[in-house]
Amino acid sequence: MQENTKEPNTTKTTPRKDNKKDTKREFKKPSLEEKVIEIRRVTKVVKGGRQFRFSATVAVGNRKGKVGLGTGKAKEMPDAVKKATQAANKNVINVSLIENRTIPHEIIVKDGASKVMLKPATEGTGVKAGGPVRDVLELAGVKDVLSKSLGSSTKINMARATLKALQSQKTIQKIAALRGKDESEILS
Numbered sequence: 442m443q444e445n446t447k448e449p450n451t452t453k454t455t456p457r458k459d460n461k462k463d464t465k466r467e468f469k470k471p472s473l474e475e476k477v478i479e480i481r482r483v484t485k486v487v488k489g490g491r492q493f494r495f496s497a498t499v500a501v502g503n504r505k506g507k508v509g510l511g512t513g514k515a516k517e518m519p520d521a522v523k524k525a526t527q528a529a530n531k532n533v534i535n536v537s538l539i540e541n542r543t544i545p546h547e548i549i550v551k552d553g554a555s556k557v558m559l560k561p562a563t564e565g566t567g568v569k570a571g572g573p574v575r576d577v578l579e580l581a582g583v584k585d586v587l588s589k590s591l592g593s594s595t596k597i598n599m600a601r602a603t604l605k606a607l608q609s610q611k612t613i614q615k616i617a618a619l620r621g622k623d624e625s626e627i628l629s
Contacts, residue, residue: 475526499525539561
């Protein structure tokens with residue numbers, strides 16, 4: 442009789458990584474809340490008539506010091522909002538907050554023909570702002586602030602001016618680090 446003398450397979454096979462999901466790094470973005478600031482129907486006049494599209498402006502933020510603004514255009518409204526949200530997620534900035542509730546100092550910023558003035562407020566004041574300025578401030582996590590909108594009331598320009606104002610805020614620690622001094626030297 443013949444003995445069953447098959448050798449066991451000792452060669453190891455490594456699994457192939459054909460799946461693209463395995464090779465790509467998956468980044469978990471912090472969950473950002475989104476707010477549609479404006480949706481407009483825009484028209485392009487061409488030889489054959491008019492082409493209608495939608496333009497959307499969206500602000501995103503986590504209410505803890507991160508906020509972003511984006512715009513998008515598409516033939517359908519949901520697609521325009523989706524594009525604007527993606528653009529806003531790419532343009533997220535960090536906001537300097539004092540005691541996680543208000544801005545460090547007063548500022549006036551101009552964007553286009555719109556001017557926005559922001560002032561820090563005492564605890565319990567709330568967000569004294571309207572329209573897109575309020576939306577951006579709330580998504581940034583500002584709880585106490587006074588604001589005034591001057592000039593043109595174009596929603597996208599007011600939102601951009603607010604974002605610029607938040608981005609240019611500097612805390613005492615940042616100013617001290619830039620000057621190479623102690624915080625007490627700056628305050629005196």
